[in-house]
Amino acid sequence: MIVCVAVVGHQNNPLYIQSFTEADDALKLHHIVHCSLDVIDERVNNPKKSGPTLNETFLGLLYPTENYKVYGYLTNTKVKFIVVTTDLDVRDADVRNFFRKFHVAYVDAVSNPFHVPGKKITSRTFAERVSTIVKSFGLSSAG
Amino acid sequence: MEEYPEELRTPPVSLVSLVGCPELHAAISKHLHSEQPPINTLALPDFSKVSLFSRTPKGDDPSPAHVVPGILKRDWLLKHRTRVPSVLAALFSSDQLSGDPAQWLQVCSLLDQIKAVLRSRNIKFLLVVVVPHGDDIGEDRMLALRKRAELDSKYVVILKPDEPSELKQSLSRLGSALAELANTYYRDEGKRVKLRIEKKTSSSSSIELHIRYCFKVAVYAEFRRDWAEALRFYEDAYHTLREMVGTSKRLPAIQRLVEIKTVAEQLHFKISTLLLHGGKVGEAVTWFRQHNGSYRRLVGTPEAVFLHWEWMSRQFLVFGELLDKSSAAITNISSLALGTADKPLSEWESRPAYYYQLAAHYLKEKRACLELALSMSETGNEMDNGAESVVPSAYVGQFARLLEQGDEFAMQSLTDEEYIRFAVVEGKRFQDSYEIIALLKKSYESYSNLKVQRMGSFCGFQIGKEYYMAGEFNNAKQLFDDIASLYRREGWVTLLWEVLGYLRECARKYGTVKELIEYSLEMAALPVSSGTDTQMKYRENGPAGPASLARREEIHKDVFGLVIGESGLSSVERNDDLKITLDNPLHLEIDLVSPLRLVLLASVAFHEQKIKPSAPTLITLSLLSQLPLTVEIDRLEVQFNQSNCNFIIMNAQRPPLAATADDKQGHRVETSSSLTLSTNKWLRLTYDVKSDQSGKLECTSVIAKMGPYFTICCRAESPASMEDLPLFKFEDRVETSPTKDPALAFTGQKATQIEEPDPQVDLNLGASGPALVGERFIVPVTVSSVGHAVYSGELKINLVDVRGGSLFSPRETEAYSLDSHHVELVGISVPEGKDETQLDTDEINKIQKSFGLFSVPFLKCGESWSCKLEIKWHRPKPVMLYVSLGYSPYSFESTAQKVNVHKSLQIEGKTAxxxxxxxxxxxxxxxxxxxxxxxxxxxxxxxxxxxxxxxxxxxxxxxxxxxxxxxxxxxxxxxxxxxxxxxxxxxxxxxxxxxxxxxxxxxxxxxxxxxxxxxxxxxxxxxxxxxxxxxxxxxxxxxxxxxxxxxxxxxSPPLVVSLDCPPYAILGDPFTYLVKIRNQTQLLQELQACTTCLRRPTDAQIYRDSSKILSWVSTLNCCIYYIHISLEASLQGG
The missing domain is CATH 2.60.40.10 (Immunoglobulins)
Incomplete structure (x- = not known):
């Protein structure tokens, strides 16, 4: 199950962060998302390790914590998407698929003429879409 | 890792034993220890001690029916590393052998005894014959000895201790023989145990024994340095052990799990060490992950959960330490190909910091569970007594009660309840907080070294929390301050909120009211209300409380209650110093990088960029606050770099404060109908300002006074170059400009330029015509006042080449000017008899080649003064003469404002x-x-x-x-x-x-x-x-x-011709033309002369006596010819 998704801007500032847990660990999830930015930085700055995936937007598993797995995605405008899941067995393909849908939703949200680039995304439609995508991720991986 | 026994932490080293000739033991041990691989030595003082090695009689292999009481024996490994040798080397001196038959018989009986003892344990045997210098031993005696000992000839080593070269050789021979025998011993033992494994597996024996045998085989393999086999058997043991979980019924449930985990821990430690030792970091990490995965869920019964977390924490810590140790040898972890395609490993998993961090995390879990367990156990003291006699039992991971029965000790097994009591008491002894801080610090430092600042910050945050809970607020504050700056920079408001909450509490506990107010104000102004994750519920939220608008307002009220002096802070614990009073006023500074810019931002714009002195200009003062509630300002003080421009704005709705009226005397006081700051709304105030002083007029700061003793000094900012508000720049909100006029918002500056007053003094340069080279050219300069008096006037004179470049050319060397200035200022002269005496001694009078500085005496309005500049040209060259007069129109003071008049004149220099x-x-x-x-x-x-x-x-x-x-x-x-x-x-x-x-x-x-x-x-x-x-x-x-x-x-001319003729001739009258030729040479010269008429060649006949003269002129003689010419016409002879 996805417990947290985040969009992080150029200055590593959160543009959108939403947790989907019943438990009260949102702050912890924020910390996890923030820490995972270090991994993204490292991946982006040392691209030789990910040699074949040079132009790949999907950054893969960033960082395992005791209970979560963190995956990252970097758009070509250098906006970072981060997702935290509690599933221990996640197929990369599922995560890729999730990010693709998420990216589309993001593009739609920032294409809004009233949205100022670099500012937080406050669109309610975007929030609803994301929550749908997050739910569908849970379903597809279960099925 | 340190808590593991020594024998487990270090790789096994073969053990051999020496007996006989004790004087040689030290030398031999030293040699063996320095061998590669080293061999440890157990030296026995005499032959009687050999019996120590004999196997203690006990029941042979436990029968299948017999229940095995444990998995691994606690002292087995130690025994094999320190007490049971693989080889026994018996040393005999040659005189013992070659002496009388009685001695020989003694040797034989000794040999028999030794052999009997060794056979029971399969210990290998080796004989050393010590032959002193000059002695020898018979061939037949050696043969007899070998036969008696039943040894191969290579296991009988002759040692000659007196000859260094021989000794060295024989020692190395001894060393290799011992190594070989030790190897054989460990291989044989390993084989023996392996056979047992095979036998047992067929006959479904106890699983414990299987694990034990595997462990033994692996240890024997390690003794032989056969790492691959060791690893294989350790893994076998580990996997078998995992199967035991849930199947074994031997011990009470909790203790059973503890035993399994302890054994698993040891096996895992061995495996990890071996993998890392072989440089297989990736495999080690994968292995650890499996280990973690298979045991993490084995939490056990609720009352023993803390044991599980403690165990987990230890796993992470130990693995981190192992990685730390081995990573020194591995240069670049990140370059290693980690993991497999389907299960990739992230680079973080090969960094020790990750493991320390998780170790700390599990330790925290342990602490929480332990506290719970402690609170549940009511009869604390009583159980302490019971726990005292509990000691580790003979098996790894088992504990038992030690019972004293007379002189005997007996082990009594424990019930689970007893065990838990014991564990709780043990757990209480440890200061988990400090352990957690130490772990996190390790992690924090490691991350800092790697420049991984966010993870480092997270660690720092956790350390800070621990310090906070431990009551070390100073340590906590330092850490939190560091972290807060990162979160501020990156705009992680929720995280910042949390950290600030801690900082605020630290300040409160510490009693620093200034910091308390700063942190409170910052919190109150944070943009948390519009966050997307507002429904966040904080279970473990710190002192900050939930990040919400309501909470911000609460903090706002708190802090303003304090600063206005209505209340001291309610929850002050230490003392009631946290009040702002007359003796304890509070002054906050907000500069351009302060996080408190959110609280108050002052933007100041002059409406004009350039103004005349004494002319009023408008200034717009805009204030912005992000505090959640409106703030009433009592008084605003606007400060400029020219302090006489400062002015004060009073809030008309507030009663004038008694203290304020007189403390800033002489400053203008304005009154505004309202000085109320609403959230995110500019408060704009426009006033006029005028200054008499030319130069820059800049607004430096705006001081807001709220309440009697609280002021905030806010550095003024220009709207044109104003930075975005930190944090709020990421918020999706309406941007407003500080001034109503959008143009001013774009270009407005907090500084304006005040021009100089217009000069009212004429400066005349009365030069006439071009200057002539060589002369002292006079340029009269007249200063005449037409409105201003001239105080401390100063004339500056500059000569500049018209074509640019300098007035001298170093390449042209001229005799008369050493420094070769083509045009120079020679002097300045004042008309005589006028003001000469008035010139003060300190007045400036400096003249250089192309520059001059000259004081002008005081001139009253309407007066004039003149002087003359003397300029000398050395070359014809046009120059530009610049003369400028600086003076102050009002006073002699050096700080007084100066007015400048400039004049210039181009003067041509000409050659006369x-x-x-x-x-x-x-x-x-x-x-x-x-x-x-x-x-x-x-x-x-x-x-x-x-x-x-x-x-x-x-x-x-x-x-x-x-x-x-x-x-x-x-x-x-x-x-x-x-x-x-x-x-x-x-x-x-x-x-x-x-x-x-x-x-x-x-x-x-x-x-x-x-x-x-x-x-x-x-x-x-x-x-x-x-x-x-x-x-x-x-x-x-x-x-x-x-x-x-x-x-x-x-x-010297050879000939000189002189002509002599009358100045005129009379027609018809002949005259004499005298030609004198002087020969100045030493030789005779031949001369040829002729006369021709210049004017009329046709009148050649006029010459009466024209002839060719040819003669010789002798040396130093003159030859004189007289030519008589009569002219018919007016002629001139040539």
Whole structure:
């Protein structure tokens, strides 16, 4: 199950962060998302390790914590998407698929003429879409 | 890792034993220990101790029916590393062997005993015969010995301790023999146990034994340094052990799990060590992950959960330490290919910091669970007594109660409840907080070294929390401050909120009211209300409380209650110093980088960028606050760099505060109807300002006073260059500009330029005409006041080349100017008799070649003053003369404002006198100069002069200026006075009696006669000096113009012809024309002369006696011809 998704801007500032847990660990999830930015930085700055995936937007598993797995995605405008899941067995393909849908939703949200680039995304439609995508991720991986 | 027994942490080393000849033991042990691989030695003092090795009689292999009480025996490994040797080396000296039969018999019996003991344990045997120097041992005796000992010849080593070279050789022989035997022993033992494994597996024996045997085989393999086999059997043991979970019924449930986990921990440690030792970091990490995965869920019964977390924490810590140790050897972890395709490993998993962090995390879990367990157990003291006698039992991971029965000790197994009590008591002994902090610190430092700041910050945050809970607020505050700056920079508001909450509490606990207010204000102004994750519920939220608008408002009220003095903070624990009073006022500074810019932002814009002095201009002051509630300001003080412009704005709705009226005396006080700051709304105030002082007028700060003793000083910012508000720049909100006028918001500056007052003093440069080279050209300068008095006036004079570049050329070397300025300022003269005495001594009067500084005396309004600049040209050159007058119109004070007047003038420099010269020969006398015959005739200067003949030098000076000049004199000077002139120069007639007037273009000529007297071929004539002055009414100084005349050649003419004839002839009357030819050579010269008529060649006949004269002129004789010519017409003879 996805417990947290985040969009992080150029200055590593959160543009959108939403947790989907019943438990009260949102702050912890924020910390996890923030820490995972270090991994993204490292991946982006040392691209030789990910040699074949040079132009790949999907950054893969960033960082395992005791209970979560963190995956990252970097758009070509250098906006970072981060997702935290509690599933221990996640197929990369599922995560890729999730990010693709998420990216589309993001593009739609920032294409809004009233949205100022670099500012937080406050669109309610975007929030609803994301929550749908997050739910569908849970379903597809279960099925 | 340190809590593991030594024998487990270090790789096993073979153990051999020595007996007999104790004096040699030290040398042998030392040698063996330095072998590669090393061998440990167990030295026995005498043969009787060999019996220690004999196997203690006990029941043979436990029968299948027998229940195995544990998995691994606690002391088995230690026994094999320190007490049971693989080889026994018996040392006999040669005299023991070759002595009398009684001794030999003794040796034989000793051998038998040893063999009997060793056989029971399969310990290998080796004989060392010590042969002293010069001694020898018989061949047959050796053979007998070997037979008796049943040993191969290579296991009987002869040691000669007295010969160093021999000793070394035999020691190394002994070493290799021992190593070989030890290897054989461990292999045999391993094989023996392996056989048992195979036998057991077929006969479904106890699983514990299987694990134990696997462990043993692996240890034996390690003794042999067969790492691959060791690893295989450890893994086998580990996997078998995992299967035990849930199947074994041997012990009470909790203790059973504890035992399994402890054994698993040991096996895992061995496996990880071996993997890392082999450089397989990736495999080790994968292995750890499996280990973690298979045991993480084995939490056990609820009352023993803390044991599980403790165990987990230890797993992470130990693995981290192992990685730390091995990562020194592995240069670049990130370059290793980690993991497999389907299960990739992230690079973080190979960094120890990750494991320390998780170790700390699990330790925290443990602490929480332990506290729970402690709170549940009510009868704390009672159980302490019971726990005292609990000790580790003979098996790894088991505990038992030690019962004293007389002299005997007996182990009594524990029930789970007893065990838990024991564990709780044990757990209480440890200070988990410090352990957690230590772990996190390790992680924090490691991350900092890697420049991984966010993870480091997270660790720092956790450390800070621990410190906070431990009551070490100072430590906590330092960490939190660091972290807060990162979160501020990256705009992680929720995280920042949390950290600030802690900081605020630290400040409160510490009693620093300033920080408390700063943190509170920052929290209150954070943009948390509009966050997307607002429904966040904080279970473990810190003192910050939930990040919400309501909470912000609460903090806001708290802090303003405090600053206005209505309340002390309610929850002050330590003391009630946290009040702002008259004795304890509070002043906050907000600069351009302060996080408190959110709280108050002051933007100041002048409406004009340039103003005249004393002219009023408008200034707009805009204040913005992000505090959640409106704030009422009592008084605003606007400060400028020119302090007399400062003014105060009072809030009309507040009663004037008594203290404020008099403390800023002399400052303008304005009153505003309302000074209320609403959230995110600019408070705009426009006032006029005027300054009399020219220069920059800048608004430096705005001080807001709220309540009697609380002020915030906010640095003024220009709207044009204002940074976005931190944090709020990421918020999706309406941007408003600080001023209503959008243009001003874009271009407005907090500073304006105040111009100088217009000068009311005239500066005149009265120069006339071009300057002449050489003269001191006078430029009169007049300063006349037409409105301002001139205080401390100062005249600056600058000479600048019109064409740019400097006024001197270092390449041209001129004799007369050492520093070769072409134009220089020679002096400044003040009209005599006027103000000369008034000049103070300290007045500036500096003159340099192209720069001058001159003081102007005080001038009253309407007065004038003048001076003269003297400028001298050395070259004809146009220059620009800049004169500027700086003065202060009102006072002598040095700080007084200066007004400047500038004037410039271009002055042409011209050459006044051009000197030229030419040589003439004496009248009707013509020396024959040989060089001249060849030379080109067109040059009118003779290339050479005849020696000892009189020549005429004509020097002319031409006025090339545009003004008439008066020539005062002309002389020819010798260049070098001391050597004397090699010729005589005479001027015919007197020098000028009165100056000659030369109009422009006119020439003045003077004739000199030159007679060369020297034998040298060169003649230096000297320098022509012309003294002149301008023909002006006033008496100007005379100017000397010099020009060096070029040298001329001198040669002796062979013939000199002189002509003599009357000045005129009378028609028809013959006259005599005398031609005198002087031969100056030593030889006879042939002459040929003819006369021709210049004017009329047809009248050749006029010459009555024209003939060809051919004669010889003898040396130094003159030949004189008289030619009688009668002229019919008016003719001139040639």
């Amino acid at each position: 006198i051009v000197i030229s010269h030419r040589f003439l020969l004496p009248f009707r006398q013509d020396p024959l100069l040989l060089s001249r015959i060849k030379a080109v005739a067109d040059s009118d200067l003779p290339a050479s002069l005849p020696r000892n003949e009189t020549c005429i030098l004509l020097v002319s000076a031409k006025n090339s200026a545009e003004v008439p000049l008066k020539l005062l004199g002309m002389t020819l000077q010798e260049d070098n006075e001391d050597t004397g002139r090699p010729c005589s120069v005479r001027h015919e007639g007197e020098d000028l009696l009165e100056p000659a007037l030369l109009v422009p273009g006119e020439e003045f000529k003077k004739v000199f006669t030159v007679i060369s007297e020297d034998d040298s071929s060169k003649l230096t004539i000297g320098t022509a000096c012309v003294t002149w002055t301008r023909d002006s009414g006033s008496k100007a100084a005379s100017v000397l113009t010099k020009q060096t005349l070029p040298d001329v050649n001198v040669e």
